[in-house]
Amino acid sequence: MASIISVNLPENSYSIHINAGGLNNIGEKASHLAIGKKILVVSNPEIFDYYGQITIDSLQNQGFEVNYHLIPAGENYKNLESIAQIYDTALKCRLERNSTLMALGGGVVGDMTGFAAATWLRGINFVQIPTSLLAMVDASVGGKTGVNHPQGKNLIGAFYQPKLVLIDPSVLKTLPEREFRAGMAEVIKYGVIWDKNLFEALESAQSIDSLNNFDEALLNDILTRSCQAKADVVGQDEKESGIRAILNYGHTIGHAIESLTNYETFVHGEAVAIGMVAAGRVAVKMGLWTENEAHRQDELIAKTGLPTTIPHYLKVEEIIDHLQMDKKVKDGKVRFILPEAIGKVQICDRISSEILSETLSVLID
C-alpha cells in the first residue's frame, strides 16, 4: 500500500511518499531526484541502530557516497551547538552545493537537519525520513526547520523545504507506545480542524491506543489524510501569515501546560490532547460548537489513551497568566482556534479570561 502527496508551494514543490517498507528503496527514490552523489545522513544513535544500516546500504547500492552524523537523542541537543557539529561533518565530507543532508529520525533530528541544510553553503538539498508518528504527520510537513535558544523553543530557524519526504510506516514498530499516542494527538487534531472523514475513520476503528491495533490500510489512511491536511493548510500559507494558525488547535493551552510542568510531566501530544479538550469546551461555551460533537472529540482522545484533564496541582490562574505572557494575547484577550463542526474551525481573538477560567476549572482533575 502506498500513496503520494504533492505539497504545492509557489516555489519548491515536492512530494511525500508513504510506503510501508519504503526505507529499503530510499536509494532508488533518491536516484530520481536531481541531487548530487554525496549524502550525509543525520540521526540519533538509537534510531541509527535500528535503521541506519538499511538506509546506507540502499543509498550505496544506487551509487551514492554516504556518510553519517549522529546527535544524542533528545530535545536538549536541539541547539546551535549541534548545528555547528553538523557543519563540521559537512565540511569534512566535503559536501557541495548539490549534496544532500538526509534526516533519519523524529522531529528533533528533522528540525536540526533541515536547518543545517538551509544554511550550509546557503542551502543544500534536504531529504526527510521521519521515524516518529509526530514527525511523519507534523514536523516533516511544512518546511519549518530550526533549533531552540536557551531561553525559548524554536526561536532560531528557517523555512526550508525538503526535496522529498519518505514515510515508511513500518519503522513505527520500534517507536515507544507513549510516543505513538502523542503523535495520535496531532492526527486527531487534523480530524477536528480539517478532515471529518479522518475523524470518523478513527471513531469507527476498534481500538487506536497502540500501533498493534492498526491494520496496514488504516495506518496508511491516517498518515495520508494527516499529511494531506497539513499540506493543504501550509500550501495556502507557507510563511504563516494567516490560515496556518489553525494548526495550533489545542496548542494554546497545551503549551501552557507543557511549560508549567517544565516539559517533564507530559510529552507534547499529551498536552495538546488536554488543550483540545479545553478548546472544545470553550467553543461550546461560546455557542460555536455542539456539546455532542465536543463530546465525540473527548471520547476519541480518551480512546487513544491520551489525557483529558488538567492535573490537580496546576492552578487555573497560573495557566491564564501564562497565556497572557505568551504572544497569543492581544489587549488581554487570548487568541484561540475553535471548532464549529468536526472538520472546521475558526480563529477567535475575543476569548475573555472569565470564559477561560470557567472552562479550565471544570477540567482540573
Added chain:
Amino acid sequence: MASIISVNLPENSYSIHINAGGLNNIGEKASHLAIGKKILVVSNPEIFDYYGQITIDSLQNQGFEVNYHLIPAGENYKNLESIAQIYDTALKCRLERNSTLMALGGGVVGDMTGFAAATWLRGINFVQIPTSLLAMVDASVGGKTGVNHPQGKNLIGAFYQPKLVLIDPSVLKTLPEREFRAGMAEVIKYGVIWDKNLFEALESAQSIDSLNNFDEALLNDILTRSCQAKADVVGQDEKESGIRAILNYGHTIGHAIESLTNYETFVHGEAVAIGMVAAGRVAVKMGLWTENEAHRQDELIAKTGLPTTIPHYLKVEEIIDHLQMDKKVKDGKVRFILPEAIGKVQICDRISSEILSETLSVLID
C-alpha cells in the same frame, strides 16, 4: 541627487535608495515599510561612533522603538558566535515576527545581520545601510548573507532579501582611502562585465583614486550603475545557478592571491584588481578580447591606485595549484569569466594550465 533601483525577484522584490544625506531620513523611509515598531540596529563600534546616533534619532523621531548591538570590527568576528550574540540581544529586546534587524556597516556587519534576520524567528525584517563602498555596490545587493566557518569563508549562510537598502554616499567620507579603492575594484568589474557606460565614465573622470576627486554626480552615477548591474544579474539568477557566476570576474585568481598571502597583504578589492588584469590577459591569449581593450582595463585599474601585478614572492605554480584545489576546477581545466568586449563577458571552462602559466608569469612583479 537621488536614485532608486528596483531589485525584481520572483518573491520579495525591494528597492535600493541612493541618496546623499539620506541617513538623516532613515526613520521616514522605514516608516513607509510594512514593518513593526521594534528595530535592532547592528553595527561595529567605530561606525556606530560616526553614524549610530543620527540613525537612532531619525528612527525614534518616527516612533520606532530602537535598540542596538555592536560587534567588534573585522572579518575575524564574522562567525556563528557573533550570530548567537545577536540572537541574545534580539531575545532581550523581545523582537517579534514583524520587527526589524538593521545593518549599519560594511559587508561584515551586513552579512551577519542579514543571516541573523534570516534565522531569528524563522525570518524577520531586514534593512541594510551599507557604509563601505564595497558593501554599497556589492555586499548589500543580491541577498547573500552569512558567516565564516573556521575552515572556510562564507560557508554558513542563507539567501535572504532585505526590505530596503539605503545608500547614503556621504558616509563614505570617513571610509579609509584604501577601503574606498578596494570598493572601486568591484565598480570597475561591473564596467567590464556589464556596463560600458560605467567603464567610460570612469575613464573620462579626471582622477578616481580617492573619494575627494569625485563630484556628487559622478559618485551617484557609479553607485547607481553598479547596483543596477548587480541587481540585473541577480534578478536573472537569484540562487546562483547560472549567469550570476559572471560576478566572479577577476575573483578566481583574486581569491588564490588573497589566500596565498593569508589575507594579510591585500584587501579583497586589491586582489580582485590583480585578478582582473590576469583574466584580461587570458582572454586576449584565447583570442576573445582585443589587446587594446585589455590595456584600457589595466589603465583604469592603475588610475584607481589598485595593484596590477603579482608580488614577486608568489610562484606561478602555487597559484595554479591553489586553483586546482578550489571548486573552480573541472577535469584539470580552470573555469574563468573572460571579457569579449568592455561590458560583455563569457564563462569559459576550458582554460588549460599552460595558458594560465604563461599569463601569470608575465604578471609577476
